[in-house]
Amino acid sequence: MKHALxxxxxxxxxxxxxxxxxxxxxxxxxxxxxSERSQSVMAAGGINAVLSGEEAGDSVACHIEDTLKGGCExxxxxxxxxxxxxxxxxxxxxxSIGTVFSVDEKGRPLRRAFGGQSHKRTxxxxxxxxxxxxxxxxxxxxxxxxxxxxERRLWCCFHSALIRDGxxxxxxxxxxxxxxxxxxxxxxxxxxxxxxxxLFGKTTGxxxxxxxxxxxxxxxxxxxxxxEFIQYHPTTMETPQKRMxxxxxxxxxxxxxxxxxxxxxxxxxEDKYGPGGNLMTRxxxxxxxxxxxGMVYLDISFLDRTVIDERLPEVRDICAKYGGIDVxxxxxxxxxxxxxxxxxxxxxxxxxxxIHNLFAVGECASMYHGANRIGGNSLLAAIxxxxxxxxxxxxRSGCRFHPDFxxxxxxxxxxxxxxMDTQSQFPVMYIRDMLAETMQKRLGIVRSxxxxxxxxxxxxxxxxxxxxxxxxxxxxxxxxxxxxxILTLARATITCALSRRESRGAHYRSDFPQTEEAYxxxxxxxxDGGGYNVRFDREQSYES
Amino acid sequence: MKVNVLxxxxxxxxxxxxxxxxxxxxxxxxxxxxxxxxxxxxxxxAEGKRSTRIGWECSCxxxxxxxxxxxxxxxxxxxxxxxxRDFKGKDIEIRPLRKFPVIHDxxxxxxxxxxxxxxxxxxxxxxxxxxxxxxAHQYAIGKCLKCGLCxxxxxxxxxxxxxxxxxxxxxxxxxxxxxxxxDKRIRRIYAEHFGKTCSKSLSCMEVCPMKIPTLASMAKxxxxxxxxYG
Numbered sequence: 001m002k003h004a005l006x007x008x009x010x011x012x013x014x015x016x017x018x019x020x021x022x023x024x025x026x027x028x029x030x031x032x033x034x035s036e037r038s039q040s041v042m043a044a045g046g047i048n049a050v051l052s053g054e055e056a057g058d059s060v061a062c063h064i065e066d067t068l069k070g071g072c073e074x075x076x077x078x079x080x081x082x083x084x085x086x087x088x089x090x091x092x093x094x095x096s097i098g099t100v101f102s103v104d105e106k107g108r109p110l111r112r113a114f115g116g117q118s119h120k121r122t123x124x125x126x127x128x129x130x131x132x133x134x135x136x137x138x139x140x141x142x143x144x145x146x147x148x149x150x151e152r153r154l155w156c157c158f159h160s161a162l163i164r165d166g167x168x169x170x171x172x173x174x175x176x177x178x179x180x181x182x183x184x185x186x187x188x189x190x191x192x193x194x195x196x197x198x199l200f201g202k203t204t205g206x207x208x209x210x211x212x213x214x215x216x217x218x219x220x221x222x223x224x225x226x227x228e229f230i231q232y233h234p235t236t237m238e239t240p241q242k243r244m245x246x247x248x249x250x251x252x253x254x255x256x257x258x259x260x261x262x263x264x265x266x267x268x269x270e271d272k273y274g275p276g277g278n279l280m281t282r283x284x285x286x287x288x289x290x291x292x293x294g295m296v297y298l299d300i301s302f303l304d305r306t307v308i309d310e311r312l313p314e315v316r317d318i319c320a321k322y323g324g325i326d327v328x329x330x331x332x333x334x335x336x337x338x339x340x341x342x343x344x345x346x347x348x349x350x351x352x353x354x355i356h357n358l359f360a361v362g363e364c365a366s367m368y369h370g371a372n373r374i375g376g377n378s379l380l381a382a383i384x385x386x387x388x389x390x391x392x393x394x395x396r397s398g399c400r401f402h403p404d405f406x407x408x409x410x411x412x413x414x415x416x417x418x419x420m421d422t423q424s425q426f427p428v429m430y431i432r433d434m435l436a437e438t439m440q441k442r443l444g445i446v447r448s449x450x451x452x453x454x455x456x457x458x459x460x461x462x463x464x465x466x467x468x469x470x471x472x473x474x475x476x477x478x479x480x481x482x483x484x485x486i487l488t489l490a491r492a493t494i495t496c497a498l499s500r501r502e503s504r505g506a507h508y509r510s511d512f513p514q515t516e517e518a519y520x521x522x523x524x525x526x527x528d529g530g531g532y533n534v535r536f537d538r539e540q541s542y543e544s
Numbered sequence: 545m546k547v548n549v550l551x552x553x554x555x556x557x558x559x560x561x562x563x564x565x566x567x568x569x570x571x572x573x574x575x576x577x578x579x580x581x582x583x584x585x586x587x588x589x590a591e592g593k594r595s596t597r598i599g600w601e602c603s604c605x606x607x608x609x610x611x612x613x614x615x616x617x618x619x620x621x622x623x624x625x626x627x628x629r630d631f632k633g634k635d636i637e638i639r640p641l642r643k644f645p646v647i648h649d650x651x652x653x654x655x656x657x658x659x660x661x662x663x664x665x666x667x668x669x670x671x672x673x674x675x676x677x678x679x680a681h682q683y684a685i686g687k688c689l690k691c692g693l694c695x696x697x698x699x700x701x702x703x704x705x706x707x708x709x710x711x712x713x714x715x716x717x718x719x720x721x722x723x724x725x726x727d728k729r730i731r732r733i734y735a736e737h738f739g740k741t742c743s744k745s746l747s748c749m750e751v752c753p754m755k756i757p758t759l760a761s762m763a764k765x766x767x768x769x770x771x772x773y774g
Contacts, residue, residue, distance in 0.1 A: 036690045037603040037611045096671040098722050100683045135686040143667035206603045240569050241576035242605045429583050474596035
């Protein structure tokens with residue numbers, strides 16, 4: 001029986017596991033913590049699909065057009081077509097495994113408007129769509145676990161891929177429970193580890209998503225794509241512990257952005273873009289707020305109380321709990337914050353990277369969203385990509401021969417033991433904090449060449465430290481051995497941002513404010529023994 | 545203010561109390577305070593001696609992932625939604641959940657929750673719901689964090705060997721309400737691992753961060769078989 005090793009147990013990882021199991025592939029799914037802790041539970045607003053009974057004038061073609069337009073023509077055209085064409089099928093499947101969608105009095109699923117979309121096509125479960133999908137998927141995975149087709153490995157972290165001559169044969173894992181490295185061979189390795197939050201410290205997302213797998217695979221030869229496109233969500237609420245996401249669903253239900261000037265409420269988005277101004281794409285809204293400076297508010301106090309209670313209860317509760325705000329009486333102070341990474345591991349239509357048998361799905365893969373993701377497409381892409389990769393894995397013949405990785409394993413074990421054999425208290429987490437500060441400062445909503453160059457210099461300094469230090473024994477070994485790859489990923493991200501000498505979607509350069517046709521292709525970056533080689537994919541090599 | 549933490553370096557080592565000074569914002573949550581102690585500066589305890597970083601589990605930091613469940617001043621709660629200001633300057637005492645094996649400090653192994661559901665095969669399988677589904681109740685159950693707080697506080701739950709607790713009961717209801725053909729089997733395993741032992745203290749409902757109405761699940765699963773859900 002074929003064997004797939006999946007790293008990550010959020011929505012895309014679980015979907016890939018279920019589909020593999022359905023097709024007779026044995027799955028090992030690796031994550032330090034259970035799926036309930038994954039970032040997927042934080043996806044709030046909804047999932048896009050065009051179903052029968054769609055809004056008048058809507059169609060799959062409109063969904064494709066909105067997605068490509070929202071992504072400023074950088075999304076993979078063939079891939080986006082597949083994504084949108086499968087929306088209806090995915091919605092029905094989610095319902096069939098028990099996802100509790102919000103429905104009207106006749107039991108028909110409800111939909112709401114989302115930013116950058118020409119029609120209302122975002123289906124939802126209150127404001128906890130991701131959580132409801134995770135709950136249903138956990139149950140579905142459990143069915144295949146009981147049948148022996150899926151095995152979960154908890155307390156386990158990715159260390160590196162087992163690669164020989166451009167072919168991936170599995171991964172080296174670090175088992176936190178037993179404190180050891182092991183090599184696990186598989187016919188396919190699937191990376192489903194989410195976005196690169198740790199580069200920016202505290203974001204709207206999970207502290208568990210750090211981009212390590214993408215960084216490490218980059219160092220092992222996998223190409224990365226479109227790293228400079230980082231989505232700042234326009235509406236987050238500052239609290240002492242993190243920036244809390246105030247879902248786009250709030251604006252979808254009618255929420256209005258304003259700023260107070262001379263005692264007046266100025267509805268700046270509506271003034272500039274008309275009645276639909278509040279629902280412009282996230283890159284545009286974030287840039288407008290950034291340009292204004294000063295405090296901006298999101299108001300839903302005028303909405304009927306039942307609309308808030310029935311459709312936005314999670315938003316109501318977050319504002320009350322963490323901000324002391326009663327949204328039915330007062331506006332929510334908001335600011336943009338890092339939210340989603342359009343870039344990641346470069347994959348082709350089947351979600352395979354440039355390394356044979358190495359796949360990437362969900363947010364850690366770059367394919368559909370181009371220069372800016374429209375709301376409601378991330379859940380759809382997480383599910384669709386998991387299915388696509390599983391179909392490809394199941395359709396292939398398994399590896400007949402696995403090279404011997406014993407030597408590699410012993411070498412890594414010795415290195416780890418040597419680095420851990422220390423009383424060093426050098427706080428590896430401080431370097432992560434310094435990196436976050438650098439990235440927030442140098443890779444904000446508006447960038448410049450000078451600023452980015454300074455960011456590169458800062459990261460080179462951190463890298464020079466990381467290469468010299470032994471490990472901090474008071475944190476988990478994972479936090480130590482992951483540091484260099486995370487810094488390398490950060491350096492690659494800034495290198496991509498420097499190379500794109502134009503403004504497009506979420507990447508805005510004050511020194512190159514225009515969108516240039518010459519740059520209408522994906523940024524691909526490859527690592528070569530310390531060199532960071534950027535090219536623009538004009539041949540669309542990842543479009544097949 | 546002082547923060548007392550019950551620490552344990554490994555699953556087999558002896559637990560011990562250690563006290564730290566917290567001088568951060570009172571508007572921080574206990575999770576934020578732990579983060580602050582760990583990374584604000586060199587970590588020293590209240591006696592001024594160097595210490596190691598406190599192990600604890602977190603992911604969302606906003607009450608929707610269940611990672612940071614622990615016992616705070618005697619009350620099981622999520623650290624990320626328990627606020628320092630609510631203790632009004634009094635000392636804070638934090639210990640790991642007691643019903644689960646400790647891995648490190650405040651990190652515990654809650655895999656028994658999932659293993660019990662797997663062992664009992666609580667899965668929807670074929671979607672075949674009752675005609676009038678109770679969406680609001682299903683939605684509430686779908687929000688279960690599997691954080692273990694309901695088990696921590698339950699007088700009947702010991703170690704999960706026979707009695708599986710509220711998280712199990714609610715998932716049983718979800719399966720039974722969405723697949724009528726599973727109704728009989730689910731009622732049987734519900735009775736075996738929950739119904740016949742639960743003493744109905746309902747402390748599980750009081751402590752649940754998602755406010756899941758477990759009593760409603762129980763009422764529906766205990767109801768006469770001839771009456772269906774909805």
